[in-house]
Amino acid sequence: MGEFIFTVLSAAFFMFLVAWYSYLKTRNTISDSTGYFLAGRGLTGGFIAGSLILTNLSAEQLIGLNGQAYSSNMTNMAWEVTAGFSVIVLALILLPRYLGGSFTTLPEFINDRFDQGTRILVVLLFMLGYGLVTIPSVLYSGAIAVLQLFDVPAALGITFEQSMWLTVWIIGIIGSCYAIFGGLKAVAISDTLNGIGLFIIGLIVPVLGFIALGDGNMLDGMRTITLESPEKLNSIGSSDDGVPFGTIFTGMIFANLFYWGTNQYAIQRTLGAQSLAEGQKGALITGFLKILVPFMMMIPGIIAFHLYGPGFETMDLAYPALISDLLPTFLSGFFLAVLLGAVFSSFNSLLNSAATMFAYDIYKVLINKRATDRQMIRISQWFGVVLSLVTFFIAPLLLNAPEGLWTVIREFTGFFNIPIIAIVLVGIFSKYIPPIGPKVAIIVHVISYYMLMWGMPMFVNIEVPINFIHIQGILFAVAVIIMLTAGFIRPLSEPFRFRPDASVSMVPWKYAIPVTIILSSGMVFTFMLFSTIGLASPDNIVSGWFLPIAAGLIIVTILLYIVALKSWNRKYQDFITGA
DSSP: OHHHHHHHHHHHHHHHHHHHHHHHHHTTOOSSHHHHHHGGGOBOHHHHHHHHHHHHOOHHHHHHHHHHHHHSOSGGGHHHHTHHHHHHHIIIIIHHHHHHTTOSSHHHHHHHHSOHHHHHHHHHHHHHHIIIIIHHHHHHHHHHHHHHHSOHHHHHTOOHHHHHHHHHHHHHHHHHHIIIIIHHHHHHHHHHHHHHHHHHHHHHHHHHHHHHHTTTOHHHHHHHHHHSSGGGGOOSOOTTSSSOGGGGGTHHHHHHHHHHHTOHHHHHHHHTBSBHHHHHHHHHHHHHHHHHHHHHHTHHHHHHHHHHOSOOSSGGGHHHHHHHHHSOGGGHHHHHHHHHHHHHHHHHHHHHHHHHHIIIIIIIIIIOTTOOHHHHHHHHHHHHHHHHHHHHHHHHHGGGSOTTHHHHHHHHGGGTHHHHHHHHHHHHHOSSOOTHHHHHHHHHHHHHHHIIIIIHHHHTOOOOOSOHHHHHHHHHHHHHHHHHHHHHHSOOSSOOOOOOOOSSBOOOOTTHHHHHHHHHHHHHHHHHHTSTTTTTOSSSSSOTTHHHHHHHHHHHHHHHHHHHHHHHHHHHHHHHHTO
């Protein structure tokens, strides 16, 4: 009991420091809607990257990714590493358009390109996804993580179900305070501080694991995972794996593009950038941080496999066991604070984004077109309170859900991520597609996705024999074809013209293209490292091909970097001088 009290009190201390610093940095900065919803358009690259990465990394990933590595191999890292491609698209293609139009929400951008009806359909997709599944699942997974890592029922003498309700409400109330009363700037600052803590823990746990595995010698522990069962270090998935390698080039590309390029709760940080250059810096730094995720959130799972063997009842117990056995007691409170920070980040970011879309895309469009800044902030706060309470009651009920719910939750985003990214990309790269195109595409996608995933097995007992990621890739193509067909049959009478109305400096980051080269090379190297060419080699620590290929990659990267730097510098100077 004493150890539990120490953990709780020390966690509360760290959380108080984060809250206090966030308050100091945000007081008197939310007097208008721009200050509240977009942090006054004053976020720098570091805060954007810190907030983006912690918003993305949840407790479910911390436990789930390590569990996947423990039970199978590194194939699930594809979701993390290939995010680099998506943030490159965000930085170089999407962000100049978003900031150039001074958009506050993605539906506002869609309204500008298509019409109000398309905007409302997209808002409804977001709201249903956020309110019914995404936010409750974040709260639930966060509570499960806390209950798995710290024996709350035994410490407090209550049932597991009572502990679930208590944990969900505590996490939810604290997270709500950041989102509702602090606005985006408070969320971004707290996310960045918690993100630093997450990376500290992320480095400490595998180091302690290697030391334990090597009986005190860290290098021996590292050698063990490469020589014994090296196949667990393989990221190149076969058709039998949860993430076959081919899915990277089909549905995964578009699912990741949606998340990093069009999902309101991710892009809202970049929309609050103080300039295009800072937004591009934040996005590209995030890509490098995502490359580090497999090392922090999957390697510990493999260490657990070598320490404990394959005997756990469920794979999700691997990481909690590692934390319980290896993390010193004096760090337990810091770890709990970081874990809760990750949950707060995902929760309050979702809540903040949902409230922003309600205020800008529903309230101001359909209810009060002349709403003042004060009214916009107040209505978003009330909406945040209501949505919070709804999700507080839904999240604990997931305990009673049927087995396999988490698979359904991960797949559920397919209802809205694919049509939205298809609409945005078609809207940017075409000038004649009419509003009817995306409307039909949304309706066809929702019905088709449901039938392929659940309807056909349920009604006609036919299972679609391909991975759900491939299904999403196919339906992306279908959505694009529908919109192109609409443009062919009923094209706009006049081509759409984007009208710039920037509120911040649109001078691009001088090193955006050269850094993109390095990031792309880093993604390729990571896949090579975790393959049979690299650490998953059955013959040695790495295969004989690893060093020559790595050297070739470095040389190509250096050459492309030099060419990109010279070319980009000329274009950059032309941009600055207005030539």
